Amino acid sequence: MNRPQPIRAKSGTNHEGTSAHNRRVIIEALRLNGALSRADLARATRLTKQTVSNIIDELERDGLVVPQETVKKGRGQPSTPYALVPGGAFAIGLQIDRHVTRAVAVDLVGTVLLRAEADLPADGPATGVRVVLDLVSGVRERLIAMASDAEARLVGLGVAMPGPFGIDGDDNDQWMMEAWQKFPLVETLAAGTGLEVGLQNDAAACATAERLVGAAHGLEHAVCLYLGYGIGAGLILNSELYSGANGNGGEIGMALLSPQDPKRTSLEHRASLASLYQHLEIDPAAHGVYDDIGRRAEAEDPRILDWIGSAAADLRWGVHLVETIFDPQTVILCGGAPEPLARRLMAAMEPLMPSIADRPGRTLPRLQLGMTDPWSVALGAAAEPIGRAFDPRFSAILKAAGEEAAGG
């Protein structure tokens, strides 16, 4: 061969790609609008009635949609709306956090069916892999006990853990997170479960959750500011999660706050639960910390209010920055902070700084509160395989790497 480098090109597509896309478009339309008739779907997707009819028949056979009561809405034959069947598909989500791992099972519409939690050992993945595999298979078994066809309808396993990925750390890895980041987790879990495995960072998972069932539902452009032990941004751009070249898109925790600052203060250093724990001089590894800060926020503990004031100033600027850079429809504050804290933090961020988002004729608020639930990252992890299997996306149309070009 004369050509030493591989040829760079996108994949082509064929009838299967067309069909897969149209199926996904219809599923998404039902997710976004609720039950719709074949005629409505045809108009909305610009497909012909006949095509929609065929796809709906197929989806019904596959158990993904069911007809509802017919609706008489004027002249003409009454229409039969079809709705998504929640039990049409399932996914498992796994969160690996600093001292705990959580797994959830969700259905096609994003309802959390099962939760499970376990402590992670202090030696990281060495023994921790066993723990997470057991957690996942426990959830899987309970899911199958709930719905006997769940095994066949399980579309994948999503994993979420703190990023960044592929970077040499700062030697301060008290939680063994770096060891987890370097561990071949996707391969190990895929081999151990036989499922397709996807990996996201915490913030991306939160954004994925907000996109499936939360404040970003149906939005094309949204930024989720995830405030957890660290801080990150989950980016929904063109209706898809944006991950960057190496899966580290949105890892804004490491962003330094100022061009001049000789101390090189990062955003994470000032606005994250880690910074709150430090400010309060409490051990983040102690049990009940999460509930404790929730209660103290509720009680408006002055030291918490201090931190809120300072974190809010930095986050206000963070909102300004992501609005300026991304021009999103909305910014969502979400993630792992207890709700009383998140709510007060959000209130303290008002008034927001002026920005490009401050435009006439807005319908969505510039900043809104998303999920504040310790389980939202695991939910987002589970939402990823659902989206991968059912959301319309460019990559779903293209011929996959596995499919060889034949023809001679």
Place this chain on the structure above:
Amino acid sequence: MNRPQPIRAKSGTNHEGTSAHNRRVIIEALRLNGALSRADLARATRLTKQTVSNIIDELERDGLVVPQETVKKGRGQPSTPYALVPGGAFAIGLQIDRHVTRAVAVDLVGTVLLRAEADLPADGPATGVRVVLDLVSGVRERLIAMASDAEARLVGLGVAMPGPFGIDGDDNDQWMMEAWQKFPLVETLAAGTGLEVGLQNDAAACATAERLVGAAHGLEHAVCLYLGYGIGAGLILNSELYSGANGNGGEIGMALLSPQDPKRTSLEHRASLASLYQHLEIDPAAHGVYDDIGRRAEAEDPRILDWIGSAAADLRWGVHLVETIFDPQTVILCGGAPEPLARRLMAAMEPLMPSIADRPGRTLPRLQLGMTDPWSVALGAAAEPIGRAFDPRFSAILKAAGEEAAGG
């Protein structure tokens, strides 16, 4: 009707979408890899030989590709590579700058064939629209004189001008830019020329140019820092220009530099040619300013070096920030600064701040110099219709709004 809101759904697709995508994929492969044989194309795109053969035949009939000399590369029948025909398509790009407007004609491979320039009147679009229409039609006529089939092969008119769009300004509109931004330019130009018209901001246009023929050629993720009269970022994400919800994505000039700063200093205030003009106390509207600062940079004028030092500090942080947020493959410094200035500015930005981009095994530099040419924005404007017509993209597969769903 019972349903007051329109139904939200993506468009479906059909055979035409498939076919259009495959054509685009093949054109892109030829653009990225140079001439390729049908067999190579089939392997790279995962299409069958037969399909590729049909598409190549069609593209050859359409005058978009030509066969090259056959190549004997070992056993088997020699292959016939096909190459893009530069004259297969043309586009016109129009830049509207503060006191000048520029138009270029480019061909399918992004070669600039013609340039034209005119001063803009001080009253903005009121009389300026006439000027830009004349400029465009002048270029169009010269293009048709060069290539008689150019009229039929003209795929569109791209326009670039400073953003942001749709925002109420800061009452300091000495250049009438706000008047231009509010003017229905796209509609007026479409009506006046009969061409499809697209609009981008300066930074986006520069990124579009870098993507077609520059440092971002073939990259999936790149951020172009555009330093012109203002400053902005052109974002290439997933191989496409990202524009945000309102076309203002990347408008980082208005980003405030610090959470605390009571003076609310914006990046544009510190790192842009406007700030340089102010620093040098020269009138940016005077003729020959551009060449003048180029010469002074070349001569290492101490006042220029002052500015370079301070702007470099801010830009260094800007690079850190976009790396942290986007995780791109590379950052490209490009745009409207004279090359001697841009080159020194880039040198002064080293060493870059540590960031997530500082990873082992990089092949591309973290920061590289892109086009520094006063015509690069106009080139990017022209590159936009070329990309719209020929690049593989999700939206090109979907049924267009014009196409009504029929079928009964």
Place this chain on the structure above:
DNA sequence: GACTTAAGTCAAGTCAATTGACTTAATAAG
């Protein structure tokens, strides 16, 4: 009670990718 409107089906048609056999033309082996 006849007409209009809209949902949805039927069956044939069309488009574009696929398949598998075949042709062409080179190098390698004996």
Place this chain on the structure above:
DNA sequence: CTTATTAAGTCAATTGACTTGACTTAAGTC
């Protein structure tokens, strides 16, 4: 020098999935 092997590319038939247009069903409306 002949034969085998390999690879590019074509031919003709097939397949899959959307489209078309006529038709059926079931409400309103006049």
